[in-house]
Amino acid sequence: MSPLKPAATAPTAYLSLGSNLGDRAGLMADALGRLDRIPGVRVVAVSSLYATAPVGREDQPEFLNAVAQVRTSLSPQELLAACLRIEADLGRIRTERWGPRTIDLDLLLYGETQLAEDALTLPHPRMSERAFVLAPLAEIAPDLRLGGTTIADRLAAIDRSGVRRLEPAKFGWPPALAT
Numbered sequence: 001m002s003p004l005k006p007a008a009t010a011p012t013a014y015l016s017l018g019s020n021l022g023d024r025a026g027l028m029a030d031a032l033g034r035l036d037r038i039p040g041v042r043v044v045a046v047s048s049l050y051a052t053a054p055v056g057r058e059d060q061p062e063f064l065n066a067v068a069q070v071r072t073s074l075s076p077q078e079l080l081a082a083c084l085r086i087e088a089d090l091g092r093i094r095t096e097r098w099g100p101r102t103i104d105l106d107l108l109l110y111g112e113t114q115l116a117e118d119a120l121t122l123p124h125p126r127m128s129e130r131a132f133v134l135a136p137l138a139e140i141a142p143d144l145r146l147g148g149t150t151i152a153d154r155l156a157a158i159d160r161s162g163v164r165r166l167e168p169a170k171f172g173w174p175p176a177l178a179t
């Protein structure tokens with residue numbers, strides 16, 4: 001294994017990916033490849049793609065969403081900085097808080113870490129209300145517990161009507177990663 005890649009014992013983190021502008025699946029695949037090429041980050045699992053109705057501001061295009069599990073020797077803050085760099089490199093322009101975006105990478109969970117900093121709150125404060133996060137997360141980590149409740153149970157408790165799983169083969173998904 002590359003010495004630049006995290007050990008099997010390194011912390012596990014979960015990231016939400018979303019896009020509702022441009023070549024959505026292509027941008028998400030590109031973001032995953034960039035993440036996986038960062039020394040200290042290895043993408044170990046990727047959910048299916050989900051077509052999801054926009055939440056927050058409804059008059060914008062449909063999103064594609066997915067969740068990735070990574071192992072990382074980066075700190076939560078370093079991992080967040082890496083995500084923000086990838087967003088910028090893929091043309092994300094932050095104009096409106098809830099507006100359309102080429103790519104969105106949100107850090108959902110970093111092991112059992114709980115954090116409340118200006119730039120980063122862990123677990124992600126809105127993840128339990130969002131079917132576009134819980135549906136893909138439940139696919140790859142149904143038994144993961146958040147505040148004593150599994151992700152599968154949290155998903156079962158919310159409205160999933162705006163979320164549709166897409167057939168992976170039709171989108172060349174998940175992308176092939178180098179590691």
Ligand code: GSY
Binds near residue numbers: 053055057065098104
């Ligand atoms: O917070 C992530 C960006 N975002 C999304 C999203 O990724 N998916 C859906 N369906 N709605 C969203 N609203 C915002 S903001």
